[in-house]
Amino acid sequence: MGNGVKVFSIGGIGIYVNWSWIIAIAIVTWSVGDFFHVTYPSWSTGTAYALGLLSGVLLFVTVLIHELAHSFTARANGLPVNTITLFIFGGVSNLTREPQTPRIEFLVAIAGPLMSLVLSGIFYVLYIALHGGPTEVTAVLGYLASVNLILAIFNLIPGFPLDGGRVLRSIVWAITGNLRRATHIASNIGDGFGYLFIVAGLLEAFVGGDVIAGIWLAFIGWFLHNAATASYQQAVMDRVLIGVEVRNVMDPAPAGVGPSLTIQEAVEGHMMTRGTRALPVNGPDGSLLGLLTLSDVQQVPRDDWATTPASKVMTSLDHLQTTTPDAGLREALAAMAEHNYNQLPVVSNGRVVGILNRGHVLQWIHLREALAQKQEAGKS
Numbered sequence: 001m002g003n004g005v006k007v008f009s010i011g012g013i014g015i016y017v018n019w020s021w022i023i024a025i026a027i028v029t030w031s032v033g034d035f036f037h038v039t040y041p042s043w044s045t046g047t048a049y050a051l052g053l054l055s056g057v058l059l060f061v062t063v064l065i066h067e068l069a070h071s072f073t074a075r076a077n078g079l080p081v082n083t084i085t086l087f088i089f090g091g092v093s094n095l096t097r098e099p100q101t102p103r104i105e106f107l108v109a110i111a112g113p114l115m116s117l118v119l120s121g122i123f124y125v126l127y128i129a130l131h132g133g134p135t136e137v138t139a140v141l142g143y144l145a146s147v148n149l150i151l152a153i154f155n156l157i158p159g160f161p162l163d164g165g166r167v168l169r170s171i172v173w174a175i176t177g178n179l180r181r182a183t184h185i186a187s188n189i190g191d192g193f194g195y196l197f198i199v200a201g202l203l204e205a206f207v208g209g210d211v212i213a214g215i216w217l218a219f220i221g222w223f224l225h226n227a228a229t230a231s232y233q234q235a236v237m238d239r240v241l242i243g244v245e246v247r248n249v250m251d252p253a254p255a256g257v258g259p260s261l262t263i264q265e266a267v268e269g270h271m272m273t274r275g276t277r278a279l280p281v282n283g284p285d286g287s288l289l290g291l292l293t294l295s296d297v298q299q300v301p302r303d304d305w306a307t308t309p310a311s312k313v314m315t316s317l318d319h320l321q322t323t324t325p326d327a328g329l330r331e332a333l334a335a336m337a338e339h340n341y342n343q344l345p346v347v348s349n350g351r352v353v354g355i356l357n358r359g360h361v362l363q364w365i366h367l368r369e370a371l372a373q374k375q376e377a378g379k380s
């Protein structure tokens with residue numbers, strides 16, 4: 001959901017719209033326009049679908065307000081929020097950190113559905129107040145009142161990562177004091193609702209006869225199932241990585257090579273013998289000049305290996321992403337994932353003190369995770 005176009009920002013929070021939102025607007029325009037067309041035969045077809053489109057756009061605005069309620073509650077509780085992304089199933093507030101206490105998680109999670117309930121109430125009051133006025137106005141108000149009520153109820157389904165799942169997680173977390181178990185329970189319920197929606201959707205499509213609604217429901221179920229699984233893994237990962245520094249996981253610094261060493265010598269004398277994919281290239285004083293990686297080597301034709309110095313093809317320091325021994329492992333891994341690096345040199349005072357290798361780190365995480373589960377099983 002990270003990929004989207006930034007449309008504007010509110011109070012320093014970037015609002016991104018994923019391309020899939022266009023599909024959502026189209027579906028709302030079509031289905032609401034269709035409903036208006038049947039319900040108000042006196043309207044022209046154009047009016048019905050234009051108001052369908054207006055309803056879709058206003059739904060977009062109310063979903064955004066729902067997300068802003070999450071974001072501003074998070075920020076008021078010391079959790080920075082940089083972006084909100086709107087996509088086909090609604091919105092996501094991208095918290096940079098997980099809430100530190102059950103109370104904060106509860107408040108941040110409940111803020112969105114409460115806001116949707118308030119919006120639904122406001123639209124309902126306006127709908128009643130303007131009753132007898134132009135049907136073009138009351139029809140849209142009635143739609144917004146009911147869709148926001150549905151949004152509030154849907155989001156309160158107690159399955160992680162829906163808002164209701166976060167509310168449930170915060171409550172289990174508060175009772176048991178065990179965030180891992182709370183996450184496990186809430187995401188299993190989320191997964192269960194996902195399957196329930198898929199089954200209900202398929203039944204609706206093939207037995208009930210409403211193919212579009214059924215497929216839509218199944219699609220939401222599939223999304224929920226995926227999101228529950230992914231969020232659980234992410235939550236476990238964040239938990240495992242808390243407080244771990246790069247120095248705890250990095251491999252010891254490989255002996256560097258000089259800048260004039262040829263590719264031939266670097267590959268045969270260092271990379272192959274040590275099974276390493278990246279060699280630090282150091283100056284005469286031992287300071288890091290750059291990193292010679294396997295992909296750098298692959299740029300050079302085989303015939304030129306014996307005559308090309310490492311300094312000519314290495315990734316030089318100014319183009320190199322590096323980390324420090326005391327950096328957080330979570331942040332370092334995020335940087336690697338973002339740039340698709342397999343290794344990151346760990347630099348201290350201009351010298352390479354280690355290499356962070358993605359493969360090794362993942363093995364380490366699996367081991368630590370397995371040990372943590374054993375310990376927990378032992379306790380209960």
Ligand SMILES: [Zn+2]
Nearest residue numbers: 112113155163
């Ligand atoms: Zn929400």
